[in-house]
Amino acid sequence: xxxxxxxxxxxxxxxxxxxxxxxxxxxxxxxxxxxxxxxxxxxxxxxxxxxxxxxxxxxxxxxxxxxxxxxxxxxxxxxxxxxxxxxxxxxxxxxxxxxxxxxxxxxxxxxxxxxxxxxxxxxxxxxxxxxxxxxxxxxxxxxxx
Numbered sequence: 001x002x003x004x005x006x007x008x009x010x011x012x013x014x015x016x017x018x019x020x021x022x023x024x025x026x027x028x029x030x031x032x033x034x035x036x037x038x039x040x041x042x043x044x045x046x047x048x049x050x051x052x053x054x055x056x057x058x059x060x061x062x063x064x065x066x067x068x069x070x071x072x073x074x075x076x077x078x079x080x081x082x083x084x085x086x087x088x089x090x091x092x093x094x095x096x097x098x099x100x101x102x103x104x105x106x107x108x109x110x111x112x113x114x115x116x117x118x119x120x121x122x123x124x125x126x127x128x129x130x131x132x133x134x135x136x137x138x139x140x141x142x143x144x145x
Contacts, residue, residue, distance in 0.1 A: 025071075025073070025129035025130055025131040026129065026130055026131065027075070027127070027128070027129055028058070028106065028107030028108065028127075028128050028129075028130055029078060029105075029106035029107050029125055029126065029127055029128060030072060030074075030106045030107065030108050030109070030110050030115065030118075030119075030125070030126050030128045030130075031104070031105045031106040031108075031109050031110070031115075031124065031125050032109065032110045032111065032112045032114070032115035032116075032121065032124075033054065033109050033110075033111065033112065034112045035111075035112070037050070037052060037096070037097075037111060040052075040054075040096040040097040041054075041063065041066070041096075041097045041098040042063070042066035042067065042095070042096045042097060043066075043096055048094065048096045050111050050112075050113035050114065051091065051092065051093050051094065051111065051113065051114050052093055052094055052095075052096045052097070052110075052111045052114065053070065053072075053093040053094070053095055053096070053097075053108050053109060053110045053111065053114060054095070054096070054097035054098055054099045054104070054108070054109040055095045055097070055098055055099060055108060055109075056099045056104040056106065056107050056108060056109070057099070057101060057104075058107050058108075059107075060098050060099070063098070065095045066095055066096070067094060067095065067096075068094070068095050068132055068133075069092055069093065069094050069095075069132065069133035069135075070092070070093055070095065070108065070130050070131065070132055070133060071090050071091070071092050071130065071131050071132075071133050072090060072091055072092075072093060072108065072110065072114070072118060072128050072129075072130045073086075073089075073090040073091075073118060073128060073129050073130075074086035074087065074118040074119040074126045074127070074128055075126075075127045075128055075129050076126070076127045077123060077126060077127070078123075078125045078126055078127055079123070079124075079125070081122070081123065081124070082120050082122050082123040085119040085120040085122070085123035085126050086118065086119050086126070087117065087118055087119060087120075089117055089118055090117075090118060091110070091114045091117040091118050092133055093108075093110060093111070093114050097109075105125055106125055106128075107128070107130070108128070108130060
């Protein structure tokens with residue numbers, strides 16, 4: 001009878017560790033760009049909506065970031081112009097473009113609409129925490145020891 005308890009404990013540990021890796025974020029900065037959002041490096045003239053972003057060379061990977069989703073949250077101001085820019089919300093964006101080398105002033109360049117979800121656009125540039133959004137976590141149904 002001890003086997004089911006061990007399996008449950010191991011399964012709970014696997015799920016807990018998976019959740020920790022999904023929650024932990026990476027520090028960076030965000031700026032925003034304004035319409036028109038086409039053409040984009042990933043999809044040309046396709047309309048990708050407004051919850052989008054351009055990746056800096058930090059994670060562009062030669063186009064490998066196209067269509068990846070990132071959850072972005074403001075963590076604070078980068079200047080004294082807007083001392084408390086954060087709204088307390090987060091936004092999930094899809095990478096559809098590349099920040100041209102040298103022109104990206106942040107880790108990620110959000111659409112103006114996505115930036116406004118998480119911060120006052122008057123800030124221009126903010127400190128953020130971001131993580132890649134993973135839609136599902138594969139967890140084994142049974143673990144036998």
